[in-house]
Amino acid sequence: MLLTVVVIASYTQGMGVGTGTNRLLGIRLHRDHRQALRVRRALLGVVAYLMWISVGIYLHVMGLMRVELGWLLSYILLTLITNVVFLVIIRLDWNLRFRDPGMTLVQIGFGIFWGMVLLYQAEPVARGGMLLIFVTGFFFGVFRLTTRQFLGLTLFASLAYASLLRLDWNLMDADTRQTEIAQWLFLTVVLIWMSFMGGYVARLRANLRSALSRIEELAHRDHLTGTGNRRAITGTLESALQACVEHGGALAVALLDLDRFKALNDKLGHLSGDAVLREFVQRIEHELRGEDFIQGAPAEQLGRFGGEEFLVVLPGSNLAGGRAAAERLREAIACSPFTTEAGEVPVTVSIGVAEYRQGDSPEDILRRADRALYRAKEAGRNRVEVN
Numbered sequence: 001m002l003l004t005v006v007v008i009a010s011y012t013q014g015m016g017v018g019t020g021t022n023r024l025l026g027i028r029l030h031r032d033h034r035q036a037l038r039v040r041r042a043l044l045g046v047v048a049y050l051m052w053i054s055v056g057i058y059l060h061v062m063g064l065m066r067v068e069l070g071w072l073l074s075y076i077l078l079t080l081i082t083n084v085v086f087l088v089i090i091r092l093d094w095n096l097r098f099r100d101p102g103m104t105l106v107q108i109g110f111g112i113f114w115g116m117v118l119l120y121q122a123e124p125v126a127r128g129g130m131l132l133i134f135v136t137g138f139f140f141g142v143f144r145l146t147t148r149q150f151l152g153l154t155l156f157a158s159l160a161y162a163s164l165l166r167l168d169w170n171l172m173d174a175d176t177r178q179t180e181i182a183q184w185l186f187l188t189v190v191l192i193w194m195s196f197m198g199g200y201v202a203r204l205r206a207n208l209r210s211a212l213s214r215i216e217e218l219a220h221r222d223h224l225t226g227t228g229n230r231r232a233i234t235g236t237l238e239s240a241l242q243a244c245v246e247h248g249g250a251l252a253v254a255l256l257d258l259d260r261f262k263a264l265n266d267k268l269g270h271l272s273g274d275a276v277l278r279e280f281v282q283r284i285e286h287e288l289r290g291e292d293f294i295q296g297a298p299a300e301q302l303g304r305f306g307g308e309e310f311l312v313v314l315p316g317s318n319l320a321g322g323r324a325a326a327e328r329l330r331e332a333i334a335c336s337p338f339t340t341e342a343g344e345v346p347v348t349v350s351i352g353v354a355e356y357r358q359g360d361s362p363e364d365i366l367r368r369a370d371r372a373l374y375r376a377k378e379a380g381r382n383r384v385e386v387n
């Protein structure tokens with residue numbers, strides 16, 4: 001009963017209504033998103049087995065199975081145990097040690113095995129219809145398996161069915177033999193076709209995944225300097241603020257603005273200005289190296305906020321720590337001239353620092369950093385001010 005509830009919860013989640021259902025039932029499939037997906041897929045496998053078992057029960061009632069009820073009950077028990085083992089492996093994260101953590105090949109392999117066992121015990125007259133359901137098990141591989149893996153499974157299924165016919169050969173009359181051979185051929189042809197389709201879909205999926213990650217990369221990266229863009233650094237700031245709200249702790253931000261950059265552009269040209277921006281980012285990133293973790297996850301710590309304005313998020317730093325870090329950054333820029341096509345050029349930066357105060361929104365802390373930056377400019381530039 002519980003299994004059925006879990007299966008339905010996972011199934012409805014797959015249809016987009018499950019988050020609520022699972023929350024309602026107090027079921028959390030897995031703390032890790034990818035593992036939760038694998039649990040969900042394994043549970044969908046259980047649905048497929050339940051369908052298959054229903055077929056077995058129906059055929060038994062109709063007198064089309066060659067076995068007793070006890071055999072059928074043992075079969076049901078063993079297939080469910082197989083599924084529970086897969087679920088436990090995923091829940092305990094043991095699957096992460098395998099080359100394919102989704103265990104797609106193995107799960108389909110077991111599906112074929114158990115499918116064949118039931119097919120063998122069915123009267124030949126029922127097998128044609130059963131094969132229709134049997135091939136649905138292959139759909140689980142459509143998103144994962146390569147054509148070669150699919151063909152391997154096809155060979156396995158085709159040989160298994162051929163062996164089944166061989167075992168039954170002497171019990172069959174001539175008509176049944178003809179029908180069975182035709183069914184075996186159709187099964188093999190359909191599975192070969194599915195192998196190529198499945199491989200094609202898997203390739204499409206891989207292409208889509210790499211295109212998506214490229215788009216994601218582009219959406220978060222500043223084209224000129226290669227650092228995070230405003231969207232990325234704002235995301236970092238929001239996560240860092242959230243971490244402060246949830247776990248306490250300090251947080252400082254530093255708003256950096258290159259000094260008299262317009263004059264530099266006017267004097268040396270825009271291309272040299274661009275080169276300065278790139279070197280600026282390199283120097284700052286070099287200084288920040290090894291500090292880019294928020295709540296244990298890697299995060300973009302520097303981002304281009306506007307034209308020649310950059311934001312640095314300093315998780316764990318209070319105002320004094322933020323000021324010290326900002327001083328280091330200022331010094332890293334002012335310590336030696338920058339190299340451009342037009343020659344070496346001295347560059348300085350003004351920095352405004354603010355720390356997190358309880359109840360701050362991202363805008364609040366940024367507003368205070370901006371005020372401090374304004375004061376740094378007013379006080380003569382190439383300096384750090386805090387607010």
Ligand SMILES: Nc1nc2c(ncn2[C@@H]2O[C@H](COP(=O)(O)OP(=O)(O)OP(=O)(O)O)[C@@H](O)[C@H]2O)c(=O)[nH]1
Pocket residue numbers: 224257258259260261262263265269270271272273274277306307308377381
């Ligand atoms: N080369 C280059 N220049 C840029 C880029 N983005 C913004 N700028 C220039 O940065 C300059 C910023 O000028 P202002 O806002 O007047 O500031 P500033 O000259 O740095 O003066 P202060 O900030 O007061 O020290 C403008 O001339 C922009 O054209 C860019 O991607 N490349």
